[in-house]
Amino acid sequence: MNKGIKLSWxxxxxxxxxxxxxxxxxxxxxxxxxxxQKNITQNEFQKKPQKLM
Known part of the structure; x- marks a missing residue:
């Protein structure tokens, strides 16, 4: 009986x-x-100026 109680606990x-x-x-x-998500947004932000040039 004791083992059963211990197992259920x-x-x-x-x-x-x-x-x-x-x-x-x-x-x-x-x-x-x-x-x-933040890293992706930062990367996109950093890439955009380069694409414009």
Missing amino acids: FNKEHQILMYLLSVRNKIILNENKNTT
Whole structure:
């Protein structure tokens, strides 16, 4: 009986950890997307004057 209780608690803990990890990954992905977008915009801005010349 004791093992069953420990296992179910471990599974709950594991699910919570996995959920937190996925949330953390989503946040990191969003930050990466934002910085990539900024970099692209900066690059476009830097390229335009050269194209005009």
